[in-house]
Amino acid sequence: MSHVTQPGLALSRGTQHASWFFFTVMYLIVDYGRPQEILPIGAMRPALILTLVLAFYLLINGYRDYLRYRQVRVMCLFIVLLAAYVPFVRNQHFAFLAFKTQLLYMPFVLSLIVCVDSVRRLRALMIVGVILEIYIALYAMTHGWLGPGHYFHDQNDLSLYMNMWFPISYYLYFTEKKRSVKLLYLAGVVFGLLTVVASMSRGGFVGLLAVCLTMCFFSNRRALAFTAVAFACVAMALWVDTGYLDEMATITDLSESTADTRLKSWAAGWRMFLDNPLGVGGQNFPIRFPEYQGDDFQRSMWGRAAHSLWFTLIPETGVVGTVLYLILVHANFKDAFLLIRVSASDDDGDDDGEDEVASDKRFIHALGLGFVVAMLGFFASGTFISVLYYAHFWYLTGFIIVAVNIAEPMTEDSGIGEGRGHGAV
Numbered sequence: 001m002s003h004v005t006q007p008g009l010a011l012s013r014g015t016q017h018a019s020w021f022f023f024t025v026m027y028l029i030v031d032y033g034r035p036q037e038i039l040p041i042g043a044m045r046p047a048l049i050l051t052l053v054l055a056f057y058l059l060i061n062g063y064r065d066y067l068r069y070r071q072v073r074v075m076c077l078f079i080v081l082l083a084a085y086v087p088f089v090r091n092q093h094f095a096f097l098a099f100k101t102q103l104l105y106m107p108f109v110l111s112l113i114v115c116v117d118s119v120r121r122l123r124a125l126m127i128v129g130v131i132l133e134i135y136i137a138l139y140a141m142t143h144g145w146l147g148p149g150h151y152f153h154d155q156n157d158l159s160l161y162m163n164m165w166f167p168i169s170y171y172l173y174f175t176e177k178k179r180s181v182k183l184l185y186l187a188g189v190v191f192g193l194l195t196v197v198a199s200m201s202r203g204g205f206v207g208l209l210a211v212c213l214t215m216c217f218f219s220n221r222r223a224l225a226f227t228a229v230a231f232a233c234v235a236m237a238l239w240v241d242t243g244y245l246d247e248m249a250t251i252t253d254l255s256e257s258t259a260d261t262r263l264k265s266w267a268a269g270w271r272m273f274l275d276n277p278l279g280v281g282g283q284n285f286p287i288r289f290p291e292y293q294g295d296d297f298q299r300s301m302w303g304r305a306a307h308s309l310w311f312t313l314i315p316e317t318g319v320v321g322t323v324l325y326l327i328l329v330h331a332n333f334k335d336a337f338l339l340i341r342v343s344a345s346d347d348d349g350d351d352d353g354e355d356e357v358a359s360d361k362r363f364i365h366a367l368g369l370g371f372v373v374a375m376l377g378f379f380a381s382g383t384f385i386s387v388l389y390y391a392h393f394w395y396l397t398g399f400i401i402v403a404v405n406i407a408e409p410m411t412e413d414s415g416i417g418e419g420r421g422h423g424a425v
Contacts (some may be wrong), residue, residue, distance in 0.1 A: 017115035020057045023276045024111045026126055031108075031391065034148035054107035058114075066110055071335075073396050074328045074425055079103050081321050082282045089281030090288060098282025098316075106140050116402045119360045126172060126367070126397070127181065130188040133165040137191035145199045151392070156385045159196045160202020163211050163377030164392060166192025168370035171216070175362040207381030228269055235321035262307050262384070264296040265289075269311035279318030283389070285311075309382035316388070327425050332375060332397055335404045339368025342407050357410070362408045365413050372402055 028052040029035070036042040066072050082099040089095045094182055116122055136147050147158045169188030175184040196204045271292045272280060280288050286303045293301050306312040314322050342364045378393060 021115040051152040058135045064283040070331045085281035094283035095281040105394045112398040155199035155201045159199045159201040160381035162192040162195045163207040164374040167373035171366040171370040175366045188358045203384030210380035211377040265312045268292040272315040284407045305386040336371040
């Protein structure tokens, strides 16, 4: 296939839905940056207004074949499952909140699929994401290492988010030619790493190790990469104070109070699942916890969270919800690895558009690497945090769908898009 027409195609598609794209980006800024926390606009409910605006665009746009994407089908089924629990669970209000939370993510995810229709817009979206990462890191530095509310209630939440975004910044840094944007990506890496370390989060440290080791695995020079990581660890050990090292050393101490309590909570969650294989309903783990805490706690622990993505997912959504979630995880990893297969080394001919096409391919390839590492960082850190109903993974799913859509016309030999949307779910 000749690729000379692709830049023009991207430009023609990029003129569509300009206002929709603007409001989609504004929603991301409001949802993560939380300007309403520092500006007197909280009473206006900007997040709700922007959600309604995106929903309005979806309605007037008419029916589009959103369900052809396996991830969208799975997310819809997961939302239906959460809704089905509401009339039957112990605490219907909390179950409804879980359903509503997941449902309200969908206008943004679907808007991404429609209006992020060119490499130019995808690049702009990633730049906004990195700017938000840097802003949240700077905000945390001046607020006791706590982010601007919402998804960043404590240091664990903050470090998990950074473990998702700094690897994306890292891979995009090597594809960017503009010096200003390149420096922005470098800042994303530096501030992300500093925030994970300074947050003193043990779960964040585990996620950081997972991210660094995965990045070494993907490196073309693995021995050099592992050596660099080893030197970085030594340098960090010399730089941080002994309190940080002592705190991280407790990760392997299962008798330590926090670790012991978390393991007991997970055991209670497993017993809850065995008694309720179809699930106890969204956000009902804390409600049902006293029934399964046994003699591990000296008092009733009503309201205790699972402190784990997985031990929230399994007892609350049961076999059906767990299978749906794992299907979503598999689909995302499969698509991300398809993006990695897009290579700028393909023969693009001697056309005038060769440099632009090659640049776009390098960008898509880097995004694939970033998405894979970001998901591993999310799951490694999320193993110790109750983040099932956070937006991070759902939004990342939307980014992955968009990137694969944009990558499809770049080459007919890479297999991008083959088999997408097919399957039982």
